[in-house]
Amino acid sequence: MRNRIDEEITFRKLEILLAFMESGSLSRAAERLGISVVSVHRALHSLETGTRCSLFRLEGRNLQPNDAAHALADVAREVLEAMAQGIRVTREIAGYAADRIRIGSLYSLTSVTVPALIMGLRLRRPDVQTELVLGSNCELLRKLREGALDATVMGMPEDAADVESQPLFEDEIFFAAPADSRYAGMDEVDLSAFADERFVSLNEGYVTHDRFVDAFRVAGFDPNVVMRTNDIFSLMNLVGGGIGCTLLPGRIRGVLPRNVCLVPLQKKYRMPHRICVVFLRTRERDPNLLSLLAACRSHADSLKG
Template sequence: MHLHIDEDITFRRLEILLVFMETGNLARTAEKLETSAVSIHRALHALESGLRCSLFRHEGRNLHPTEAAHALAEVAREVLRSMADGVRSTREVAGYSSDHIRIGSLYSLTNRTIPALVMGIKLRKPDIQAELILGSNADLLQKLRDGAIDAALMGTPDNAVDVESEPIFEDDIYFAAPVGSHYAAMERIDLASCAGERFVTLTEGFVTYSGFVDAFRVAGFSPNVVMKTGDIFSLMNLVSGGMGYTLLPGRVRSVMPQKVQLIPLQTKYLMRQTISLNFLRTRERDPNLLMLLSVCRMTKAELR
C-alpha cells in the first residue's frame, strides 16, 4: 500500500514542533534552534497546511497548542527517534563511524607502515577493531569504490576524482639482483644493458608493476619476463633463488632475503612511488576516517 505524506510535513518541522512544545515560546524556540522566530512561525504554519487542521490557538501574538498538536508531538517523538536509530544503523552497515574499520593495504606496507598505523589507531580509539585486507593497487581501488574497505594504503591512484588522497611518503625504485651477481659492484644500473637478462615481476595492477613497465619503456625494450607473482614477498624469493632480476621499492629493504641486493638505477630510469592514505570523498566526514587521517599525519615519520 502506498503511503503519502504531504511534502509540508518534514523531519525538520516536526523537530521544530517538539522544541516549541517544550519552550512554549517562538523566541526561545528560535534561539535553541539557532534560527529566527519568523522561520519558526512559518514552519509551524506549514505543518498545519500539510495536516489540513489547526494545531494552535492564536491569543494575540502567542500560540497555544491544541489537542491535535499534542497528538502530533507524541507521534513526532517516536518518528524522529526511529529515524535517528535508522540513520545510525545504516551508517554502521556502511562502516561510517562504527567500532570496526577495514583498511586495505599493499603487501609491501605490512612490515612497518601497517603496524605503526594500527598502534596509532589504538592509542586514539582503543575499542575500535581494525581489519586488514591485502591486494594490488587496482584491487584496493575497486574495493574502496565497492564499499568493501573503508580506506586504502597504496600508491596514489591516477585520475581518481572520487578519491581523497593524503600522501604519506615517497619511495624510489631499485634494481634487485641476487647477491654476488655481475651487477653487484655497479654504483648504478643502466637498464638498456640488461636486454639479454631474465626478469620476474608482479602481476598487472600493482603500483610496482607500473613502475617496472615505465622504466623499461625508457630503456627502449620489452624485458624477458619469465614469471609473474601476486605478492612482493614471493617476488623477492624468486630473485633470491636466481629466477631473474626485477625492480623493487626501497621500503622492502628491511624484509628482503639476505641473498637479494638493491642497486640504484641510473638517473634517467628513476621511478618514484607516492604512497598515500585513500578514501572516498563521499565519506570525508566519517569520524573514523578523520581519526585515521589524523594518525597518518601525526606519524608520517614512522609509517615508511
C-alpha cells in the first residue's frame, strides 16, 4: 500500500517553502508571494508538523533551514514541476489551449497554404507560438496520433476514424517535363504512350506518390523510375535537370522552376485529391484548434472567390 502523505503538506505550502529557501527570509518570501509574513511562518511550521521532523532552527531572530529542509525543497521543486507539466498535458487532452501549436505540413504546401493559415491563426490568437513540422502524409498522421502534432495540413487520410478534417481545396496531378522538351506543347498527355520514358518520383508515404502510382496503374504499366526523393522541390529540380519526367500536383504551380512545365493529363489519369487540415477528434474543443479551423475556413472561402 502506498504511504499516505499528511494532509498538512500541500502544493501551496511547498511553493511557500521554495520561496523562503530561494529568497532567504520570511519577509522577502511574503513579498514575492503577495501574502503576510505570518502566513509564511505558519506554512513552514505546518510542514514541520506534516513531515514530523524539524526543518528550521532559530539563529537570533532569523529562521534558518537545516539539511532536512534542503532535502524537502529539492523534492518539492521536482514535484511542482512535474505537476505543472501534468496539468498542462491534462488541459491539452481535455481540449484547453496551450501557449503554442504544432502544425505539420507537406513540403508542397509551405509556399502558399501554410503561411496563409499561420497568418490567419495569428490574427485570432496573437500570443500563440507556432511550430512547423514537415513530412510525408504517413509521417504526419503518425506524429498526430502520437501527440507530437496538434494538427497537420495534408491529403485527406483514408480509413482514419480517429481524426476529423477541415477541407481546404481540391487538387489534381499534372505531367511535369522539362520546359524545352517535346512534351511542353501538348494539350494533354496520355500516360499509356510513355512506357519508354524515364521518371523520377517521391518516396512512399507522400500523397503525390500515391497519385503517381494510381495514375500509372490506370496506364497499365510500371514506370521506369530512375531516382526517388523525399522533397518535392528537389523533385522539380530533377525534372528541370533532365533526369526524368514526373507527376506533380497543381498546387506547386506558383513555385515551379522556369525550366519545368506542367501539362494536363487525360481525364482518366487526373486523380483528384482533397487537401485538408487534420486533427484528432479528442482535441476538437481546443481553442487553438478552433482558431486554426476558423483560419482554414477563411482561406478556403478566399480560394473560392
